């Protein structure tokens with residue numbers, strides 16, 4: 001019997017697949033995490049058969065779940081392919097702590113991980129290094145694990161080796177099923193594709209460089225603010241819902257929104273910019289300008305969240321020492337492709353590319 005796994009897509013730090021004792025029978029969830037190391041991707045193997053691994057993703061309340069299989073049965077005591085890693089006299093311990101202070105502590109092992117592939121044959125990864133979590137926080141009933149998407153040696157991407165090349169793409173939608181693609185099929189190209197320069201020189205994450213934000217026609221440069229940079233100033237994150245900007249710059253963006261919206265601000269929402277009007281036409285459209293030439297015209301859905309009769313700006317301000325984050329709501333309905341070998345993150349909008357038939361469309 002092969003069990004289906006789901007992956008919760010949350011980016012923050014590197015971690016492996018973790019399983020908790022409370023995993024429901026017949027189901028197992030893992031969280032997808034992004035983290036980037038400075039290791040280089042492997043070259044395309046010449047005997048590649050052209051098939052690409054992929055997994056279905058669905059939105060579940062607050063997070064994105066990715067389905068994959070861990071074979072034959074994710075119960076270490078019943079799985080002949082489960083092998084504990086031994087360090088000195090006992091199992092090798094690991095501990096991963098995430099930006100939101102959730103953590104996973106456990107022991108390392110290897111196990112067979114299987115996902116789908118475009119050839120129709122399962123993509124089998126024998127002896128995949130995983131962390132078997134014994135003490136985890138931040139995992140709810142729908143998700144019981146985390147997967148790393150960075151280029152660190154232990155991430156899912158790196159362990160795919162030559163068949164992923166570090167390439168992956170996803171499209172988040174608030175409804176239905178989409179896919180996360182790896183390898184050749186993850187290349188995002190064609191009409192309407194824009195590419196932003198990718199930087200991986202800080203903290204191991206995938207960074208972009210935000211040059212400016214336009215609120216309607218009002219272009220607000222980062223130049224002249226402490227946020228300005230040329231080598232990456234914003235993490236592109238599949239886990240954070242909101243987009244975060246440092247206060248100094250964030251205030252300018254918020255002010256620009258406030259200058260346009262003609263409705264009463266909801267004071268009780270604290271720092272969140274919310275208005276008592278559900279007339280979305282009243283709210284200005286927002287464009288993110290990234291170094292490399294990606295001017296990402298966001299839909300209202302990407303930047304405003306309906307909170308029953310009011311809309312709130314999905315951009316939050318953070319202190320100067322905190323990371324700026326390009327969150328997943330703002331990425332919704334874009335096909336987002338990571339290509340570490342050319343150091344670009346590509347975006348292709350909109351919806352059309354996020355349908356269940358993503359695979360065919362990107363071919």
Ligand SMILES: *[C@@H]1O[C@H](CO)[C@@H](O)[C@H](O)[C@H]1NC(C)=O
Pocket residue numbers: 038039040
């Ligand atoms: C990766 O970064 C580490 C620490 O900054 C450095 O020591 C190492 O040489 C780098 N590796 C590569 C392949 O650039």
Ligand SMILES: *[C@@H]1O[C@H](CO)[C@@H](O)[C@H](O)[C@H]1NC(C)=O
Pocket residue numbers: 105135
């Ligand atoms: C889990 O780990 C945390 C952090 O190290 C520790 O404080 C806690 O006691 C651990 N819980 C269990 C049940 O071992």
